[in-house]
Amino acid sequence: MSHAFRHGYVAADHAIELRDLPGWRSGRVGRFTVHRHPVTRWVTAANGSAEVAILGDAVDIDAGTADSAEIAQSVLSALTSGVDRAVRYVAYLGGRATVLLYRDGELVVVPDYAATQPVFWHHDASGTVFSSHAHLAGEVVGAPVNEPYRALMRQANEMKTKGTIYWPGIETPFIGVLPVLxxxxxxxxxxxxxxxxxxxxxxxxxxxRDPDRAFKVFSEVFSEHVRLLCTLSRHIGLSLTGGRDSRTTLAAAWPHLSPAFARTWTYLNVPAPTKVMADDAEAAARVAREYGLSHHLIDLHDKAPEDFAPMPAFEKDYFRTMRYTPQFRRLAVAYAEQLPPATIQLKSMVAEAGTGFYKKRSGVPDVGRLTYLYSPTPFGELPLVHSAFERFSAYSGLSVDAAGELDWHDLYYIECRMIKWGSLRMQECDLSHRTLMPFNSRGVIEALLGPDLEHRGDKQALTRFIAERGREQNRA
Incomplete structure (x- = not known):
C-alpha cells in the first residue's frame, strides 16, 4: 500500500485522474465523487433531502460517543433542520475530521476546530476540487507551481531567518489552490x-472568565475528549516531553490506557543529543515510569538525506506528499521505521491556542501587525510577505469586530499558524501512523481562553490538571 497522501482524500464535481494511487476507494456526496486512501475513515448518512459524509476520526464530546455512524446521523438530523444548525453541531465535535454537508444543491465543507486535517480547494472552468493535501489538489488539477513564493521560502533559509517559517498568509505551493481556514x-x-x-x-x-469555573469546564471537556480518542484503538502512543502540554494529555489518558499496548516516546538524535533534548527525554522517561508505561527513544538519525535512505519507497511517497512543504523529514522517516503502524499518536499540539502563543498583544489586525506576528525579522518585511498578508486579511475577514468576545490574536494563531504549519507536521506523522490532538476541540480551547492572559501564559489550568488528575509525584 502506498504511503502517499495517507489518511487523505480528494473530491471533485467532475471527472479527474488519480495517478499511481493504488487501492483508493470512492464514494459520493451530492454531485461530488470523493476518492480516499484505503485507511481514511469514511462514513455517510442520508435521507430524502440531505446527505452527510465524515472523512477522518470525529468524536462527539457532548454525547460521549466515538461511533462515526451515530455521529453522522446526528449531523444529518441537524442538517435537516438547517445548514447553520449543522455547522454549529460539527463545530463542537472533537477528533480530527472533515465533514461534508449537502442540502438544496449546495455542498458545505467544514474542517475540524484547528483544521488539523486541512482542506485545500481549487476552482476553474472544469469545476471544483478539494483535498486534504495541497500537493494532491495541485497534482490532480495540474496547477502551476507558485514559483514566487517557493523562491521566497528559499530566501528565508538564505537569510537564516529565526523562528518557525511557513508559507505566509493563504499562499500554497500551487497557484489557485487555497486553504479553507x-x-x-x-x-x-x-x-x-x-x-x-x-x-x-x-x-x-x-x-x-472565572479561573475556577473555567478550569472545571476544561477538566471535564478535555478528559472526555481524551477518553473518546482512546476508544479508537488500544495501540495509543504519546509523544511525551517534560513540558506541561504532553503531561496534561498523559494525565487525562492514563486511566484508559492498556500498559501492554500503550507507549510513550521522545524523539532525539540518540548518538549525540543536545543537552536540552537529553534532559527532556530523561524527564519524559521519569514521568512515564510514574504511570507504569514503557518509554522509548525515537532515533532521528542525524545524517544528511543523501546518506540515509533505508526506506526508499517511503521516501518517495514522502517527497510526493510534502515536496514543497517539508517540515521534519527526519522525524517522519524515523516514525515510519520505528513505530508500529497501528499506533494512534496523541499529540499535544494546539494547546498553545488556549495557553496563549502571542504573549505581547496590541493594536488591530492590520496587515503590518499580521506580518510582524508571522515573522518579526527582516524576512517578514519583504514585499512578497506583505502582499501575502494583504490577501490573507481579505480572505479571512479577521478584525476586532469579527473576533467578538475573543482576542483576535488567538483566532490568528489558529487561522494562520496552525493551518499553514501545524497541520503539515501532523500530515507527516500520518504517513506512517494516525495522529490525533486532544487539544483540538473548540470546547477545550474556549475553556482555556476565558481567564486573563497571565493566567493562561503560566499554564495554570494545565498545572492544576496534572496535580489533580495525574500520578506524578512532586512535579512542577
Missing part, C-alpha cells in the same frame, strides 16, 4: 465560484 466553511454550488465564509465566533459565543 479554521473557523470557516467552503460553500459550493454548481456553476458558481465557491464561497469561503467565516462562521466563528458565533454571535452568542461567550467565554468563562
Amino acid at each position: 479554521p473557523n470557516h466553511v467552503l460553500r459550493v454550488r454548481a456553476g458558481q465560484t465557491p464561497r469561503h465564509e467565516r462562521f466563528y465566533p458565533f454571535p452568542d459565543t461567550t467565554l468563562e
